[in-house]
Amino acid sequence: MGLFDFAKDIGNKLFGDDDDAGEKLQEHIEEDNPGVSGLEITVDGDTATIKGEAESPSAMEKAILMAGNALGISNVQADELTYPEAEQETETQFYEIKKGDTLWAIAKEFYGNGSKHTLIFEANREVIKDPDLIFPGQKIRIPAEAE
Numbered sequence: 001m002g003l004f005d006f007a008k009d010i011g012n013k014l015f016g017d018d019d020d021a022g023e024k025l026q027e028h029i030e031e032d033n034p035g036v037s038g039l040e041i042t043v044d045g046d047t048a049t050i051k052g053e054a055e056s057p058s059a060m061e062k063a064i065l066m067a068g069n070a071l072g073i074s075n076v077q078a079d080e081l082t083y084p085e086a087e088q089e090t091e092t093q094f095y096e097i098k099k100g101d102t103l104w105a106i107a108k109e110f111y112g113n114g115s116k117h118t119l120i121f122e123a124n125r126e127v128i129k130d131p132d133l134i135f136p137g138q139k140i141r142i143p144a145e146a147e
Helices: 021-031 057-068 103-111 114-123
Strands: 003-005 036-044 047-054 075-082 093-096 139-142
Touching: 003 057, 021 036, 021 047, 021 057, 036 057, 047 057, 057 075, 057 139, 093 103, 103 114, 114 139
Parallel strands: 047 075
Antiparallel strands: 003 075, 036 047, 093 139
């Protein structure tokens, strides 16, 4: 799946300088596991490497976003995070939150209807804990309406 870029200086503060960043990041993802078995995370500098078997493309995307939206992580390497080949890809887009954004405004932009903000929240439930607490620089999934 490759390398994904994130903003290193924003995000959820999960670990300090003295902590084992890989262990803390793995605990964070396992807390609300989006559907990844055999999850292994290592952190080298500001790059997190994720390994495991995702049950679907959306589970893989959520794990990548959960790791990348952590403060101090600017890259996520996911070449060894796989999902079953039989899964059909959906038309998921990614969006980086900007200052002043709300899920309502994002839904209006992508779907033409702000009341569909719940689709975005549900597609990012593991990434967004509180729909009122999104932050600039955070990356989220924008699913196809039928997901």
